[in-house]
Amino acid sequence: MKLKSIYLKDSLKNITIENTTFENLTIFVGTSGAGKTTIMNAIYTVIHIAKGNSSPGDSWDIEFIDNHDREIKWSGTFSANIELDLSDDEDDDEIEVSAVENEFLYIEGKLIFERNEDSIKYNDNSLPLIDKNTSLLYLMRNDKLIETVYDSLSSVKIATNNSRDFTNNTALQLVRNEACEKNKKLMADENLNIKQFSEKFPELTCREKMYYCFNGDKESFEEFEYMYTSIFTNVEKVIVEDFQDIRHRINRSAILIRLELSDGTIIDQGSMSSGMFKSLTILAELLFSSDKSILVIDEIENSLGINCLSDILEIIQSNRSQAILSTHHPKVINNIPPSKWRIVSRKGGEIKTYKAESINNSSSQHDKFLQLINSEIYLNGAVG
Template sequence: MFIKRFNLKDSIRNLEISDIDFTKLNVLVGTSGAGKTTIMTALFSITRIADGESSPADSWSIEFIDNDNKEIIWSGRFSGEIDLDKEDNDIAELIEEKIIIDGIVVLEKKDGKTTLNNNPLPVLDKYKSNVYLLREDDELMSIYQAMQSIIIVQNDSRAHVSEASIPIMSKKLPKKVGAFFKKNKDSSINDYCSIYNDLDCRSKIFFAKQYDKEKFDEFLFVYTSIFSNVDCINIKKYNGVKKQNGIQMQHGFHLNLKLNDGTIVEQEDISSGMFKTMMLLSDLMFSSKFTVLLIDEVENSLGVNCLPDIIQEIKSSDFQCIISTHHPKIINDIPPKNWLIVSREKGNISASKSTEIINSTSHHDKFIQLINSCIFRGEDQ
């Protein structure tokens, strides 16, 4: 997947994100409160809509290239009239939805009627998107799969930052992954992730170590280059992990680090910086070429020693990355042509290129040029 452009309007919060155009590498920069995290959250909200969630009073449009290289424009609008579902979550009717594939309107919902290739459809669930409801349809399946390719890393992303938790997986997943590598002996973990979107960052480490020694060794080399006191990463599998209701139904696994002096550091004792670095490297090195990786405030929890390698992996990635940052070192390390300077005027958030800096012949530090630029300060260029 490759996101070309998107916009979103939240009528409840009187918030509007104007059209933002993306390239392969995108760095959101701007003053605190400008809207960088809001942009990340808005993109994540669109993925949740694709996964069947309701988003009251929101309207959106997103243009992207799906995993089959088709040009997609998907837009929609939820009502502002809020209902409650069985769990007392706010929901609203999706009153408009349109899917355009390679310039042709394939699906449209409007005035209470939905058509697919000009054929009327019954009302399946008025609160959910048709991208979700029709995800098994041959024509729309690749759109749903593309939206599942988006990975977002925020400060509260459990898989990336909660070193004390034990990841749980279904009994079927290890069998499914094992069967794939048994059938496709020369495949990599990236090949698996190109077909299936069911592995989070920790699961990628677990299965890469089992089935893709070459890629895991490369991952370990990068990690131990950052943390030179680490010798190896060990993984312990638990069978039949007890859930809260006491039923033993699922599997889990636990990571630890072996240091050069033989000391074992259990997962819950791994520092937040070392743990997050490991998880980010997992997504950067093991994900599929169709991935879109969103990292909000990439520098959070990472030490100065971690940042250069993480940024280098982001810059050399095969897939699209959208990151936000305040950090001078990161901003200086990434060319201005990749910056999107975020600004806010009342409830309107926009992001634009800074031709003032891109075309500058100044020898001053790029970060200094940024914070002194008209667009960063909210002045007309």
């Protein structure tokens, strides 16, 4: 998948992200409060909707190339009228939901489905009204025509400051024993490398990819281990294990990551520094994901030390898969060409992005970060 553009309007918070375009590598820069994280959250919101969740008051419009190289345009609007969903018996929390007012899906310019509050049409055929609070894309995710669209959106991975998968080293990744053994057998029987395996199962987390690579693609894991130990030179080995977690159902195990240091000391996952753990998970995502996946990292400099940051940025820039970053750190900004920047500007609830044309075309040899922070758009980034 390659994300081309996104638009999002949150009518409840009165925030609009004007149509924002993306390159294979895009980095959002701007003053504090300009809206960098809001744009990252917009990507998360659209993926959240695609996975069957309601998003009251939101309108979206996203264009991308799916994993079959088809041009996709998906848009819709949720009502701002909030209801409480108490249907989940396992969760005492009240979930706020609202009805889908309209939804459209185009593939290669052809309208595939359209939906409003009174009707649903799929390939010009009327369908019965179904779950009003859930996107039709999710409800029809097993349809042959729509399956790849859904899988493409599922391949987007988002790393935020409180991301469970990427930053929380005390959280355990649980896997079902039966599915785990079945997947390992499939990987061996079909002779799949980790990138092929990840493309087949786009919803895998970075920790699951590490586990399957450790067990089924030793060559790729050795390359990963070499890169990681080059960043952290006191680390000798990366070990990925599973053990049955007796606190949960008996048919589940937990994935546990450990590091062996040069002196033989073993560092458990929960004892790793935030920089060591985040570097480990981001590197795994970059090396083990399909080239058709997208990695979104908000404030990439957080938790990464200076030595980790330079190496991770170098790998991101050499990677074939799409990466979308946000930052305000001078080292990040100076390491990435201005042609990849999007300067974020905010006026009231309206957020816009601009290409860094004046800096990109400049012949000045001065620090690009200094040129950026003295540019008019950057200085006026948060207004109103």
